[in-house]
Amino acid sequence: MLLKTTRAYDIHESQVTDESLYRARRKFMQGTAALAGASMLPAASLWPGPARAAINFGDIEKSEFSTAEELTSFEDITSYNNFYELGLKKGDPKRNAHRLVTKPWSIQVDGECDKPGDYDLEDFIPTPKLEERIYRLRCVEAWSMVIPWVGVELGPVLKRFEPTSRAKYVQFFTLYDPKNLPGQRRSVLDWPYREGLRMDEAMHPLTILAMGLYGKELPNQNGAPLRLVVPWKYGFKSIKSIVRIHFTESQPATSWNQSAPREYGFYSNVNPAVNHPRWSQKRERRIGEILKRKTLPFNGYAEQVADLYAGMDLKKLF
Amino acid sequence: MQAWTLKSFSEQVLRMRLGKPLVFAACLVPLVCYGYWFFTDSLGANPIEAITRRAGDWALRFLLITLVISPLRKLTGWHGLARYRRMLGLFAFFYVCVHLSLYVTLDKFFDLAEIIEDVIDRPFITVGFIAFVLLIPLAATSTNRMVDVLQHRWTQLHRLVYVVAMLAVLHFWWMVKIDTREPAIYAAVLTGLLGFRLTFYLKRKLQETG
Secondary structure (H helix, E strand, O other), X not given: OOOXXXXXXXXXXXXXXXXXXXXXXXXXHHHHHHHHHHHOOOOOOOOOXXXXXXXXXXXXEOOOOOOOOOOOOHHHHOOOOOOHHHOOOOOHHHHOHHHOOXXXXXXEEXXXXXXXXXXXXXXXXXXXXXXXXXXXXXXXXXXXXXXXXXXXXXXXXXXXXXXXXXXXXXXXXXXXXXXXXXXXXXXXXXXXOEEEEEHHHHHOOOOEEEEEEOOEEOOHHHOOOOEEEOOOEOHHHOOOOEEEEEEEOOOOOOHHHHHOOOOOOOOOEOOOOOOEOOEOOOEEEEOOEOOOEEOOHHHHOHHHHHHHHOOOOOOOOO | OOOOOHXXXXXXXXXXXXXXXXXXXXXXHHHHHXXXXXXXXXXXXXXXXXXHHHHHXXXXXXXXXXXXXXXXXXXXXXXXXHHHHHHHHHHHHHHHHHHHHHHHHHHOOOOHHHHHHHHHHOHHHHHHHHHHHHHHHHXXXXXHHHHHHHOHHHHHHHOHHHXXXXXXXXHHHHHOOOOOHHHHHHHHHHHHHXXXXXXXXXXXXXXXXX
16 A cells, blocks of 8 residues: 655646746747857757757657656655766755856767767757656655656667667766856766666667656756656666767776775666665655655566566676 | 752753653654655655654654663763663653554555565565564563662663664664665764763773773
């Protein structure tokens, strides 16, 4: 039996579809798009035509990959964060969010691909059309949330850079800016934060780049302006505030694995059968609930992703 | 009439009849605050983790406060402090019990198999559990009657609290994922408190032999 507490903020969900909010946002975005188009040229362009429309939060498509589970409140999603660049405690990233400078933002693409370069954020995203993906997020610390992300599938984004046949993995890097990011002045991790996926994991339709949540631009503490979301892996794989994408032939270094290889594997698929050395992974506390619920293999996405790992011993390759 | 000194004043304060009830009430403040914040939903997104950890923090703090009494007495000569030591020690045990009950109920929901697995497989829980077990005889022998019955063995037995405090700090240290700043502070304080005792002990030995 699971007890569910009703909390004052439960009504916040209605804000997702608040039309006036959407309209105001759209107007704002159109304004900035016109400005950007008139004043700046991207460093490199994948687009032959004239300046593109800005990323559009006014018209978000629903997705069949979304879960119908009850959403975690906006307040909890944006105030309980692991983003060590902005501080080590769960409340720090929200408090220090203003220290992350997201404009302008560009992404460096390099390694095994035919179209390397520096891309402005808006040029990097292949379509102004965004999708809402409501995913479960399972943190390695045994808590979980249900988050309505807004973004695009990663696969089509990566394909435009024409990865070569030697691109077997893709590595991601978070912004390194110790002058502004307080957490990076301490060497708790080997900065910049880095993560990686095997190419087939990166190309999987469940893997997205998120730019928003709850129908709005990502708050900085959630990894603005662009972050990875891989819903069947522990949360730390879903790297925030990405500035560099590197295609590589060999398995890339990943921050938590470098920090404690015995505790955090490269794959880090959600797996109730493999415990963290210091705590059990069998159960998780869904934020907002009292008692823990059972953790599902691949965070409940086994049907879609289990075959990526056919024949692999996931107890060894955790 | 006795001349007014800071020492005599402190002694009078410490020996006030109201002293014990006041300290008792003060020791309950964390419980009341966190209880209130818990039920008014002011502990953030993961209130259960928050109260469990804060109960642990206070258990550790009370252990250290208990260990401050003797050195403070020796340094200041305020012997009235001794009256409060057992109560503070019992509050340490009380907050340990709160911490442990929250883990057993809200974290593990009485799943004995999982609790046993935790205690055996996870070193930070192993040491935490040993610390709890070692505190039980200390709490059980905290009555005046037991002090009389055990006499000098009571003092010997209650030296176990040094081991308990070390295990408690270790429990905290091994629990944190990466940021050891907080447990390091507790470790430093404990090292200071135990170091004081060691120095004092060695000095006395030297005087005895010298």
